[in-house]
Amino acid sequence: MITSESGLGDKSFNDMMAQGMEKAKADFGADYVVIQPRAVSEFQSAIARAAAQGFDVIIGSSFDMIEPMKAVAKAFPDQKFGLVDVGPDPVAPNVASTVTKDWEGSFLVGYIAAKTTKTGTIGFVGGKDIPIIHRFFIGYYYGAKMANPDVKVLESYTGSFQDPAGGKEYTLALVNQGSDINFAVAGATSAGVIDAAKESKTFAIGVDSNQNYMAPGSVLTSMVKRVDTQAYDMIKALNAGSFKGGEVKYYGLAEDGVAAAMDEYNKGLIADPVLAEVDGLKAKLLSGEIVVPNYFDLKPGQKEMGKPAMATPPSIADAK
Structure with a gap:
């Protein structure tokens, strides 16, 4: 390895x-x-x-x-x-x-975040500003906007997968902009995102492994790959x-390749009706009624994405 x-x-x-x-x-x-x-x-x-x-x-x-x-x-x-x-x-x-198919898992946690936020603003803290990390963001954005078209989704990149201090700094900057839930997609840097959530009494969303245990009560869920x-x-x-x-x-979801982690460490943080809605979304994903957009399939300037179609974020729609 x-x-x-x-x-x-x-x-x-x-x-x-x-x-x-x-x-x-x-x-x-x-x-x-x-x-x-x-x-x-x-x-x-x-x-x-x-x-x-x-x-x-x-x-x-x-x-x-x-x-x-x-x-x-x-x-x-x-x-x-x-x-x-x-x-x-x-x-x-x-x-x-x-x-x-991390875009499918990111879709689920984006939906949860938009349904849980109290400020109407959620964030995304990526490591490097590269296509595979954009893949997470697009899924997260699509899920959030499906849950609430008016939710504001902030996007930030630390530039490193091994800088917890930078992760904390970038997360607190998003918190200062009103974001009360921030999705960490940054390798070892994600520990700083979780630390910032604990310090600021907001929520983080973990990534790759189940990171709920790292700060019980401060990690809303984890997008497990x-x-x-x-x-x-x-x-x-x-x-x-x-x-x-x-x-x-x-x-992907059909192959048990992604999940929104639920365990004793985040029990009660997500409302039961939201969890029921997420189960319904999973069924629609598996049936093909919902198709989450994959960043790699999007073209610069593309105005709509996914099924059902929704507006692409400005970073795509306004690109030349």
Whole structure:
């Protein structure tokens, strides 16, 4: 396993993937090694060093790893690689990849946020200002506007996935603008978003893993991405002799790939009627009555998105 730059201990994406590795160890007796590059600039060399060691499969965990892995995969055509939760395009003939339909999970927590806010303003704190993070925002925005067309949705990016202090600073800035619920989509930076919620007596929404426990009563819910299952499934396929590179598998609501986490740590924070409405929304998503827009499908200047159609945010509609 090669982590993103935030490494193990992020209480988010990397830790979830490691859980999948542990399950594979228990179920198949798989041994695994975790390699933790400290920066995106180290990705290619880390992947190349791993490829030279002859692992059965090398699984990466970052959107920023696509090009580095593509380069190494070309140099090591007989090596099997996996890349968890990236884009819709196949990476290479010897790289299996996955896409989490995080826009569906973000839609659910956006709806919850808009139904729960007391100020009529909610926020989004992303890590890097990159397409895969915009994918979360679009789903969140669509869900919020479906719940309440008049809700104000603020958008902010810290520039880092490993800066909790920056996450706190950016979140408090949104709170000062009236946002009382802020969705953290920022890797290890998200801890600062949650800390800010606790300090300001507002709510945060966690991401990737279930982060409700990090500040009971201050985390409204978490948008869980089952990247543990995605990593595990790659190893399971390898063990069964059915691993296939050049394929992209999707994990959405139908595949139990995303969820709005509910447990003892956020019990009572979301009104029962809202939870009932969310169950109804899930059924409509599964039937196709609702289709949440995927940022990667949107074009600059596009005025409407999703099914039922609604106006795109200004960042899309006004783009040239």
